[in-house]
Amino acid sequence: xxxxxxxxxxxxxxxxxxxxxxxxxxxxxxxxxxxxxxxxxxxxxxxxxxxxxxxxxxxxxxxxxxxxxxxxxxxxxxxxxxxxxxxxxxxxxxxxxxxxxxxxxxxxxxxxxxxxxxxxxxxxxxxxxxxxxxxxxxxxxxxxxxxxxxxxxxxxxxxxxxxxxxxxxxxxxxxxxxxxxxxxxxxxxxxxxxxxxxxxxxxxxxxxxxxxxxxxxxxxxxxxxxxxxxxxxxxxxxxxxxxxxxxxxxxxxxxxxxxxxxxxxxxxxxxxxxxxxxxxxxxxxxxxxxxx
Amino acid sequence: xxxxxxxxxxxxxxxxxxxxxxxxxxxxxxxxxxxxxxxxxxxxxxxxxxxxxxxxxxxxxxxxxxxxxxxxxxxxxxxxxxxxxxxxxxxxxxxxxxxxxxxxxxxxxxxxxxxxxxxxxxxxxxxxxxxxxxxxxxxxxxxxxxxxxxxxxxxxxxxxxxxxxxxxxxxxxxxxxxxxxxxxxxxxxxxxxxxxxxxxxxxxxxxxxxxxxxxxxxxxxxxxxxxxxxxxxxxxxxxxxxxxxxxxxxxxxxxxxxxxxxxxxxxxxxxxxxxxxxxxxxxxxxxxxxxxxxxxxxxxxxxxxxxxxxxxxxxxxxxxxxxxxxxxxxxxxxxxxxxxxxxxxxxxxxxxxxxxxxxxxxxxxxxxxxxxxxxxxxxxxxxx
Ligand SMILES: Nc1ncnc2c1ncn2[C@@H]1O[C@H](COP(=O)(O)OP(=O)(O)OP(=O)(O)O)[C@@H](O)[C@H]1O
Ligand SMILES: [Mg+2]
Numbered sequence: 001x002x003x004x005x006x007x008x009x010x011x012x013x014x015x016x017x018x019x020x021x022x023x024x025x026x027x028x029x030x031x032x033x034x035x036x037x038x039x040x041x042x043x044x045x046x047x048x049x050x051x052x053x054x055x056x057x058x059x060x061x062x063x064x065x066x067x068x069x070x071x072x073x074x075x076x077x078x079x080x081x082x083x084x085x086x087x088x089x090x091x092x093x094x095x096x097x098x099x100x101x102x103x104x105x106x107x108x109x110x111x112x113x114x115x116x117x118x119x120x121x122x123x124x125x126x127x128x129x130x131x132x133x134x135x136x137x138x139x140x141x142x143x144x145x146x147x148x149x150x151x152x153x154x155x156x157x158x159x160x161x162x163x164x165x166x167x168x169x170x171x172x173x174x175x176x177x178x179x180x181x182x183x184x185x186x187x188x189x190x191x192x193x194x195x196x197x198x199x200x201x202x203x204x205x206x207x208x209x210x211x212x213x214x215x216x217x218x219x220x221x222x223x224x225x226x227x228x229x230x231x232x233x234x235x236x237x238x239x240x241x242x243x244x245x246x247x248x249x250x251x252x253x254x255x256x257x258x259x260x261x262x263x264x265x266x267x268x269x270x271x272x273x274x275x276x277x278x279x280x281x282x283x284x285x286x287x288x289x290x291x292x
Numbered sequence: 293x294x295x296x297x298x299x300x301x302x303x304x305x306x307x308x309x310x311x312x313x314x315x316x317x318x319x320x321x322x323x324x325x326x327x328x329x330x331x332x333x334x335x336x337x338x339x340x341x342x343x344x345x346x347x348x349x350x351x352x353x354x355x356x357x358x359x360x361x362x363x364x365x366x367x368x369x370x371x372x373x374x375x376x377x378x379x380x381x382x383x384x385x386x387x388x389x390x391x392x393x394x395x396x397x398x399x400x401x402x403x404x405x406x407x408x409x410x411x412x413x414x415x416x417x418x419x420x421x422x423x424x425x426x427x428x429x430x431x432x433x434x435x436x437x438x439x440x441x442x443x444x445x446x447x448x449x450x451x452x453x454x455x456x457x458x459x460x461x462x463x464x465x466x467x468x469x470x471x472x473x474x475x476x477x478x479x480x481x482x483x484x485x486x487x488x489x490x491x492x493x494x495x496x497x498x499x500x501x502x503x504x505x506x507x508x509x510x511x512x513x514x515x516x517x518x519x520x521x522x523x524x525x526x527x528x529x530x531x532x533x534x535x536x537x538x539x540x541x542x543x544x545x546x547x548x549x550x551x552x553x554x555x556x557x558x559x560x561x562x563x564x565x566x567x568x569x570x571x572x573x574x575x576x577x578x579x580x581x582x583x584x585x586x587x588x589x590x591x592x593x594x595x596x597x598x599x600x601x602x603x604x605x606x607x608x609x610x611x612x613x614x615x616x617x618x619x620x621x622x623x624x625x626x627x628x629x630x631x632x633x634x635x636x637x638x639x640x641x642x643x644x645x646x647x648x649x650x651x652x653x654x655x656x657x658x659x660x661x662x663x664x665x666x667x668x669x670x671x672x673x674x675x676x
Binding site: 184186187189190191192193194195196197200204205208209211 | 343344345364365366370371372374376378379380381382391392395396439443
């Protein structure tokens with residue numbers, strides 16, 4: 001590349017970089033600063049440096065560790081579930097059949113619904129008296145027609161998982177479908193001639209070639225599952241008790257209910273670090289090669 | 293090893309398009325059969341049906357004694373080389389070549405040995421750990437060949453395997469593919485639209501047009517004795533000069549525009565069928581090499597105006613025009629056809645040292661004994 005080209009390149013990306021620094025970098029830095037201070041905005045007291053005290057509170061307090069456990073558990077289960085269903089959906093939608101375009105579009109509708117809205121929607125669906133879920137169970141004379149879904153820890157998690165999967169599996173499917181579509185059909189034909197069974201060609205051709213798409217999808221899904229907030233907020237508000245509390249919801253309360261910017265900041269920093277670690281772990285695990 | 297036999301094989305696609313119409317072909321054990329024809333004539337479709345990638349609408353396909361119509365590709369014991377190679381991009385050269393063996397559950401050592409043998413034959417030893425993305429076009433082509441030969445299949449199928457290579461490499465690989473095929477001895481169906489490949493590689497060549505076999509014969513026979521106008525025009529480069537002529541009433545003279553050629557008694561005797569065309573139109577064909585420059589004693593002569601001269605070193609291609617109607621065969625080089633459509637354009641292949649230049653009026657001696665005749669209505673050749 002010529003030096004002048006390089007300079008032009010820098011000049012062209014500069015505005016974006018500046019905007020990113022301002023709107024992402026500043027809050028990050030501010031947050032980090034807060035996390036080392038005692039700072040309750042509504043107290044009217046100025047922030048005072050308190051070292052790692054906020055971080056110590058994370059691990060010695062009552063709510064953080066249970067919420068972390070909930071969040072991690074939800075992340076693992078929902079990502080596994082959504083990846084499996086999303087991959088199955090993508091594989092099905094990648095096969096030619098009559099009306100495929102319409103079906104593809106229909107499958108992706110839930111993803112177009114805002115998360116809070118889908119949370120509210122599912123909350124009403126799981127309503128013990130008026131809810132659609134219990135209605136269907138009762139009509140079909142299936143057990144569970146009178147369960148108060150959101151009032152028990154286990155069933156509340158089940159409901160949250162269903163709502164989250166309903167909204168986000170299509171996203172998984174879109175990304176994986178895009179990944180599947182770039183695999184030339186000739187390669188599958190070559191594999192058939194080489195004697196591969198359907199399973200072998202999935203295992204040896206589809207999965208390895210889907211790696212880049214799978215990695216992107218997994219990073220997106222895992223991070224957003226780890227940061228889950230709106231579905232929980234809309235459906236259970238962390239209840240019953242604090243049995244469905246999650247880190248982002250806890251952090252939201254720290255900031256907006258308790259106005260505790262120091263503690264809230266520490267939780268936020270923890271979330272950021274975990275997210276970076278997750279992304280790095282995926283990139284490492286997949287080790288996508290640049291050569292075709 | 294086995295022979296392959298296609299009996300009235302037809303393919304009708306889902307959109308009701310009949311891509312292949314009742315094709316009969318017999319490929320003997322060890323034979324190199326080339327399928328050639330213009331784009332869209334159904335070559336790939338035939339190959340894919342033999343491979344088992346495309347369902348056969350009707351007809352019977354046999355490999356050896358087995359009817360294989362309903363067998364999946366893996367049970368047909370065939371290997372195929374795809375036009376774009378279809379290599380597995382995430383596998384190394386060695387893994388690509390060994391994939392079929394692995395799927396067939398051969399032992400690791402055996403796979404490794406066979407892959408080594410194949411890479412040795414193909415000169416790929418140094419690239420065995422590379423991925424396809426790190427190879428040149430020619431090397432990828434070899435890997436695709438390697439994947440086919442390593443399994444020692446009973447039939448080889450190749451769909452324009454050389455079409456993505458540059459001209460020089462293509463000539464080289466042409467010889468290489470022939471050599472490998474002879475060495476392995478498996479019957480081979482080789483698709484190409486390049487008639488040079490067809491002529492040089494095939495034991496026999498099947499010429500296809502619109503899903504029909506026009507003629508299937510040894511290359512030289514196709515060249516010397518085409519069955520119809522299409523084959524005559526398709527085989528040979530530059531293609532045969534085809535003109536509309538008028539047979540004089542007494543059947544002894546051919547009128548070509550304002551010029552005429554006389555037909556000696558021996559030719560009329562050898563081809564009694566010609567008599568029926570007296571006083572009618574007929575199509576005559578002259579290969580470019582059968583139009584040398586006329587000497588003073590030659591009496592069968594066509595005069596043409598030179599448009600263009602192409603010096604190829606070993607020969608001179610003289611593009612000329614006469615005032616007869618050129619016949620546009622549904623074939624060959626469409627660009628070339630378009631360029632000369634309607635005009636009496638022709639090509640002669642002459643001695644490269646002759647001082648011929650555009651604008652010259654040149655007299656070509658016509659080798660009437662090698663002239664070919666076709667019926668204007670049926671386009672069938674008139675040999676008898
Ligand atoms: N899946 C399909 N559905 C419908 N028509 C098809 C299909 N595949 C091919 N055809 C048609 O069948 C005809 C033959 O196609 P085919 O691919 O066999 O041609 P070909 O001789 O290999 O041509 P080329 O030299 O361009 O590769 C073409 O007219 C093509 O449009
Ligand atoms: Mg083709």
